[in-house]
Amino acid sequence: MKASMTSKERVLCSLAWKEPDRVPIQIYLTPEMKEKLEVRLGTKDILRALGVDFRTVAPKYMGKIKEPRDGLHFDMWGTGYRRISNAAQGTYDEAVELPLARLKTLDDVEKYPWPGPDDFDYSTIPDQCRKLEAGGYAICLGGAGFPDIVNGVSRGRGMEQVLTDIMTGDEVGMAIIDRRVDICYGILRRGLEAARGKVDILCLGEDCGTQNGRLFSPRKFDDVFRPRLKRFYDLAHEFGAKAMMHSCGDTHEVMPAFVEMGLDILDAMQPEPPGMNPEKIRAAWKGKLAFCGLISTQKTLPFGTEEECRAEARHRLDVIARGGGYIFSPAHCIQPDTPVENVLAVYEEALGRKFPPAR
Numbered sequence: 001m002k003a004s005m006t007s008k009e010r011v012l013c014s015l016a017w018k019e020p021d022r023v024p025i026q027i028y029l030t031p032e033m034k035e036k037l038e039v040r041l042g043t044k045d046i047l048r049a050l051g052v053d054f055r056t057v058a059p060k061y062m063g064k065i066k067e068p069r070d071g072l073h074f075d076m077w078g079t080g081y082r083r084i085s086n087a088a089q090g091t092y093d094e095a096v097e098l099p100l101a102r103l104k105t106l107d108d109v110e111k112y113p114w115p116g117p118d119d120f121d122y123s124t125i126p127d128q129c130r131k132l133e134a135g136g137y138a139i140c141l142g143g144a145g146f147p148d149i150v151n152g153v154s155r156g157r158g159m160e161q162v163l164t165d166i167m168t169g170d171e172v173g174m175a176i177i178d179r180r181v182d183i184c185y186g187i188l189r190r191g192l193e194a195a196r197g198k199v200d201i202l203c204l205g206e207d208c209g210t211q212n213g214r215l216f217s218p219r220k221f222d223d224v225f226r227p228r229l230k231r232f233y234d235l236a237h238e239f240g241a242k243a244m245m246h247s248c249g250d251t252h253e254v255m256p257a258f259v260e261m262g263l264d265i266l267d268a269m270q271p272e273p274p275g276m277n278p279e280k281i282r283a284a285w286k287g288k289l290a291f292c293g294l295i296s297t298q299k300t301l302p303f304g305t306e307e308e309c310r311a312e313a314r315h316r317l318d319v320i321a322r323g324g325g326y327i328f329s330p331a332h333c334i335q336p337d338t339p340v341e342n343v344l345a346v347y348e349e350a351l352g353r354k355f356p357p358a359r
Helices: 007-015 033-042 104-111 125-136 149-157 159-168 169-195 218-238 255-261 278-285 308-318 341-352
Strands: 054-057 082-083 091-097 139-146 199-203 243-245 265-269 290-295 326-330
Touching: 007 139, 007 326, 033 125, 033 341, 054 255, 082 125, 082 199, 082 265, 091 149, 104 218, 125 139, 125 169, 139 149, 139 169, 139 218, 149 159, 149 169, 149 199, 149 218, 159 169, 159 218, 169 218, 199 218, 218 308, 255 278, 290 308, 308 326, 308 341
Parallel strands: 054 139, 139 199, 199 243, 243 265, 265 290, 290 326
Antiparallel strands: 082 091
8 A cells, every 4th residue: 555645745746657645636616516515515625525636826816807887797808797597507607798809900909908917916825835835735826717818818809700810810819819928927927936936737728629629720739829838838847837738629639749848737638529538648648748637527427327427437547547647637617417426426436435425
């Protein structure tokens, strides 16, 4: 039996391509699903209850945000959102006021009231790190919204327009993209500086795949995404952290580029697309690119039986996790129509213990 490890030790061991005492664990939840688990487990600390090994530090935004109006609330980029109910028993924020769509010239881009790294308070990050270090956790900074070029810009400009900007090289659209990239980069750099080497993983996001393959051609990826994303991977390594990037969809054709650029962990891996067979991609990239995810949130968790969920979890533990380089996690946020017992079943397999029965 392996000696018990702290969360940080466990994560770093796996990312060094060695087997820890147990697989590192992560989770992604909608707010509604989090509430259901809190009720079922009788605790507000779901991360601790489910054995999650990661915790995140963050600066506090101190800049201006538009006042809510007409049922809309706004983010720091100026986009207005309306809360929408969905068929999965949850709600989400739909971008309905798109201020970046109104930018028609480079002068418009220059005059726009962009947020900036100086709008954040980084002073509490050292204390956040100290507390998490005391708990033995692996410390993260950032998230899937950094730089999140396609999705992030589309929330203020519209998806069709952003894709058109990228494909045509539109100077205004590319100027908006670069403004977002520079702002995100500056925020993360300031956060890493404040953390003074305590951040283990710099978390990033950029959707590079669809359900059927890569989102952009190799040439377009190299022209637009490679130089912009590599800045962030290099930033992580400059401060001694691993670079982890979320991407939805089938990215197996993009993985060689990710490795060349220096990405350490590809996050929230979907097992359903044709090119994302867990065993095949694991064999292709073992020792080079760690994976986080591969527990199906499209099929198995929401629609499978409890035993099917356990079987998928055991496959990831017995086959994919062997030799390190794997973080046990759902492929995306677990939706509120997912049976709670299915969620607990996969985490029981990962933890090797049972949760108390429902009261």
